[in-house]
Amino acid sequence: DSGVTQTPKHLITATGQRVTLRCSPRSGDLSVYWYQQSLDQGLQFLIQYYNGEERAKGNILERFSAQQFPDLHSELNLSSLELGDSALYFCASSPNYGLAGPVYEQYFGPGTRLTVT
Amino acid sequence: AQSVSQHNHHVILSEAASLELGCNYSYGGTVNLFWYVQYPGQHLQLLLKYFSGDPLVKGIKGFEAEFIKSKFSFNLRKPSVQWSDTAEYFCAVTARNSGGYQKVTFGTGTKLQVIP
Numbered sequence: 001d002s003g004v005t006q007t008p009k010h011l012i013t014a015t016g017q018r019v020t021l022r023c024s025p026r027s028g029d030l031s032v033y034w035y036q037q038s039l040d041q042g043l044q045f046l047i048q049y050y051n052g053e054e055r056a057k058g059n060i061l062e063r064f065s066a067q068q069f070p071d072l073h074s075e076l077n078l079s080s081l082e083l084g085d086s087a088l089y090f091c092a093s094s095p096n097y098g099l100a101g102p103v104y105e106q107y108f109g110p111g112t113r114l115t116v117t
Numbered sequence: 118a119q120s121v122s123q124h125n126h127h128v129i130l131s132e133a134a135s136l137e138l139g140c141n142y143s144y145g146g147t148v149n150l151f152w153y154v155q156y157p158g159q160h161l162q163l164l165l166k167y168f169s170g171d172p173l174v175k176g177i178k179g180f181e182a183e184f185i186k187s188k189f190s191f192n193l194r195k196p197s198v199q200w201s202d203t204a205e206y207f208c209a210v211t212a213r214n215s216g217g218y219q220k221v222t223f224g225t226g227t228k229l230q231v232i233p
Contacts, residue, residue: 002160033221042225043161043207056220090160105151106221108160 003027004109006091012115018079021112025072025093031055032074033094033106034066038087049074081116088113119144121210123224130198131232138193138227140182140208149219150191151209152182155226161207167191178202203231 003026013019025032034046036059045058049068060066063081068074078085092106122141130136142148152164165176172184182193191208208224 002162035223043223045221045223048221092161105163105166106161108153108162110160 002107002109004091004093004107006089006109006112008112009110010113010115012117013081014117015081015083017081017116018077019081019114021076021078021089021091021114023074023076023091023093023109025074025091026107029093029095029107030072031094032068032072033092034060034074034076035090035092036087037090037111041087043090046076078114083116086114086116119148119210119212119220119222121208121222121224123206123208123227125227126225127228127230129230129232132200133197134231136193136195136198136202136229138206138208138229140191140193140224142189142191142208142210142222144189144210144212146212149211150182150184151211152176152180152191152193153207153209153223155205155207157204164193164206198229198231200231200233202229204229 005024007022030051033048036044046060047066048056052068063079066076088111090111091109094104094106120143124139150167153161154164155161164180165174167174167184175181180195184191205226205228207226211219211221
């Protein structure tokens, strides 16, 4: 158990719908990362937040958005869903302090499996 | 832009065989290097990491990796694999982006299948 929790574990929805995935980082971790893992694309970094602010962006579609709240939990919103959005979505956290300070490894949550039908 | 290449997408070995998985990155500045493992049906877990110092780092479960700066490589090795090492292995690199924040880049992963 990494200490990172994600809900829900599984989500089945229809094309065109909107879903929200939730992530609670390890206690004390300020950075949250979102990843998408699919069979054809592999592990893709989507976005990173640090203490409520967006810090890095990867291959995140415009239909997707995320935010990190004052209590440090994060939500990934996926809208206008397409069949190709079916994937495992991982959240990871780390104590990284942003601009300065040491670098830490990431701790991954169990993932949310999204199936779009 | 930084990138990470894992040239072996799928490796099949017999138990007790030696393992070496390649990882090359492209970034000219200071980097931190990681290997993560994802066992079937599970989330990614850290195997080992390199920040500075001895370029040969040892991780959990008998894995080690060597950082060769001149070759921009961080290859993962294990002298004798076990069936339980069947998993997907990801190399990752962090470096500071233009805003000064650490940006992480993962390789595409290598699926290792160990045959008993």
